[in-house]
Amino acid sequence: MDFSEVKRTLTLKxxxxxxWLGRYTERVLSSLRIFINxxxxxxxxxxxxxxxxxxxxxxxxxxxxxxxxxxxAFDENYxxxxxxxxxxxxxxxxxxxxxxxxxxxxYVELALRAMQDARLSESPxxxxxxxxxYIMAFKGAVFDTIQDRNVYNIxxxxxxxxxxxxxLRLGIHExxxxxxxxxxxxxxxxxxxxxxxxxxxxxxxxxCELDSFTDRADKMLLLQLIDSLFAFS
Numbered sequence: 001m002d003f004s005e006v007k008r009t010l011t012l013k014x015x016x017x018x019x020w021l022g023r024y025t026e027r028v029l030s031s032l033r034i035f036i037n038x039x040x041x042x043x044x045x046x047x048x049x050x051x052x053x054x055x056x057x058x059x060x061x062x063x064x065x066x067x068x069x070x071x072x073a074f075d076e077n078y079x080x081x082x083x084x085x086x087x088x089x090x091x092x093x094x095x096x097x098x099x100x101x102x103x104x105x106x107y108v109e110l111a112l113r114a115m116q117d118a119r120l121s122e123s124p125x126x127x128x129x130x131x132x133x134y135i136m137a138f139k140g141a142v143f144d145t146i147q148d149r150n151v152y153n154i155x156x157x158x159x160x161x162x163x164x165x166x167x168l169r170l171g172i173h174e175x176x177x178x179x180x181x182x183x184x185x186x187x188x189x190x191x192x193x194x195x196x197x198x199x200x201x202x203x204x205x206x207x208c209e210l211d212s213f214t215d216r217a218d219k220m221l222l223l224q225l226i227d228s229l230f231a232f233s
Contacts, residue, residue: 022158160184
């Protein structure tokens with residue numbers, strides 16, 4: 001695809017919305033990939049939801065694993081719920097309709113609808129999987145239909161930051177975080193977003209030190225560096 005033929009001037013608000021569209025859609029996908037197994041086997045009390053909340057730095061006001069499973073998935077008044085993330089993603093997509101196109105928007109809307117339907121379903125796991133499929137379809141549509149390289153890569157930056165944040169906090173997929181950081185750096189290089197090149201190099205360098213993943217203080221510092229790359233003002 002020849003990205004050079006299409007170019008639009010974006011406002012700061014649009015850049016911010018594109019970035020958070022990427023983050024929220026990835027948050028729904030990454031959360032469901034872990035949560036779907038927890039929800040499907042709630043009798044398995046080995047899942048420590050308090051530790052999970054602590055690692056993700058989200059509020060833990062749950063009274064039991066059952067309460068966690070329902071409210072983390074569906075509580076519209078719990079800002080960290082998966083349903084809220086899908087709602088936030090859809091809100092950003094709607095504001096960007098003219099930029100991302102109707103196909104991308106439709107997949108985000110369908111993912112939100114799947115989560116809403118899951119709340120009322122006796123078999124929510126099937127609808128969780130459907131929501132994941134729609135987010136993957138959204139990612140494919142972003143790649144396949146958005147011709148403006150800047151727009152496409154700002155959304156990619158949102159995907160990358162959210163995935164790194166999730167992986168680092170939960171200590172999973174450690175073998176892929178360096179790959180993700182390099183992919184993020186590549187996406188940044190194809191946007192008009194101004195980022196500190198030395199900061200990107202520092203982040204990548206820190207991720208090479210796999211031992212640092214076991215140190216909570218080092219991990220939190222690294223997360224702060226990653227998040228500050230896109231502190232739009």
